[in-house]
Amino acid sequence: MSKLPKPEELARNISFQTPAKGWMDVKPDFRPGTYCNAAAPKWMEWVGYPFPRAWSVAEADWKLPPDWKEIILAGMEDRLKRFRSLKIFFDICVRCGACADKCHFYLGTGDPKNMPVLRAELMRSVYKRYFTTAGKLLGEIAGARDLTEDVLKEWFFYLHQCTICRRCSLFCPYGIDMAEMTLLGREMLASVGLNIDWALASVAQCYDKGSHIGATPQAFKDMMDFLAEENERITGITTPPSYNRKGAEVLFVMPSGDYFADPGTFTMMGYMLLFEYIGLDYTLSTYAAEGGNFGWFVSHEMGKRLNVKIYEEAKRLKVKWILGGECGHMWRVCNQYMPTYWGESPGFLEEPVSPITGTRFENAKVHKMVHISEFTADLIKHGKLKFDTQRNAHIKLTFHDSCNTSRGMGIFEEPRYIINSVLPEGNFVEMPPNTIREKTFCCGSSSGINANENMEIRMLGGFPRANAVRYVQEKYGVNHLGCICALDRATLPTLVQYWVPGMECTGITELVGNALVFPGELERTTDLRDRDLEGFGEAEETEEEGDE
């Protein structure tokens, strides 16, 4: 693995100079630290993907199948027919450049091919050459170019420097959706056996066992039981999870990061405390043990394959509706694709109604799934939760809108409403307006590229987000970065450790868990992370206990 340069050095080297040569004459520089490793053949075999073989991005020969060009062009022709959007996006761009400086990867790298307009042009030029009359006749004059191995390598490089966050689409006067183009481009790459290991390993694990981390049912139960014990130790409240229980009212599905990786595990504890508090009749599934969907990062077909288990389990367990945890791309997939993937709105589920407040979630009428932030905000609005906000007094928070929940789904107010209810007044500070809500900057590592080997590009892609976090740290003394996405909880800690030392990351339901006041609870002296709370309990005593 390459050595990551120091932050000052990396920032200093971002250059926005105009390149000396035209874009068609510049090849990508596959420097270690900038690209993801090739998927191991094992994972490709697990999911039946074509052309499994050992190959390396760093080597000149990518061991492509002999007819790779025909496969790509046939794949493009097929997608142009199936996705009218793709053809329209290819045809209507007028190169106005409104998108250019909106991409976090362009802002972080200064590489013109990370301007969304040019990233799309990498594929558009091939479309022109083979599918338009002007391109066939005039070639380069019409912006067309032959599909060569170098072009394919360029796709691979830049389509994995797009995190399908759609910030560029927001500013495009035509609404061209770069995310959709990137996804279809990645599908075409996969058709000739070009996949990245981090995404495909997670996909294969999920397809095989039900979660990206590859948790077996016993591992899933072990982790949940452990977190329930932790809840009991800290709060004195038992929060026993139920597994695969038929007839429960609600199936709760969360991203696997929330029960495996810190700091997500504290958010998982928060979910359990909340459900215990309101007496929710819910079950977990040891198979639908993953709300996230790395499959969607690879192809629509794979997204569908991984997603189907959520409805299957809801059907088998005979629940009424589904509640989803804090996960970004889960939310995008479930709201925008799930009923389509399934074929119809699932008739075996009911339109979700909160059993506590009676609120009917009409927005979930079709997909029958509610987001935990919507659910919690509704509980608070109806005065169903009692909080002691002083238990979060040590947390000065800013909120990172995750691309998929905010730009993808319009969940802006709910998390903020929860935050303001569980933190003392004045403890929540917004980042600058052009970096939040629908204009939020991506974490820089989403869409399956949160690997180790491409750390330099991850840190550059996340630079605009980190910059805004650093601003509120320096100006307002913010010490926690909140989010409602497990992928963010995996990537942001690495990002802020690099650019904004001293910043902690947290889920929002963790803060709910901290603040909830239960009847008969233990006297609280720490938060869910075992951090001593100032003014709670006897400080001297806790200090002595602390050196165990």
Add this chain to the structure above:
Amino acid sequence: MAVVEHQGKTFEVDEDGFLANLDEWGPEWVDYVKELEGITTLVEDHWKVINMLQDYFKKNGIAPMVRILSKVTGFKLKYIYELFPSGPGKGACKMAGLPKPTGCV
């Protein structure tokens, strides 16, 4: 897949340098990762972590959550980093021959 040679033994590893097959694990592999990690001497606590990781993996099919590792061994995360400078995943799991973690981690 790359191949690593150490003390006359060869090991198949993935691109992140994790052992491809736990069956190939042995003292030579441990010594190889020890050098990689810059650990001078392996003490009893290193072995306590390695044994816990392997036992858990054999029973559950994945590496334990860091907090479970911490609870079972009684070692705080900070101490685990002192034992394995690259941390519980890239250091300890690698030495124990476990595969690298995947997903939102």
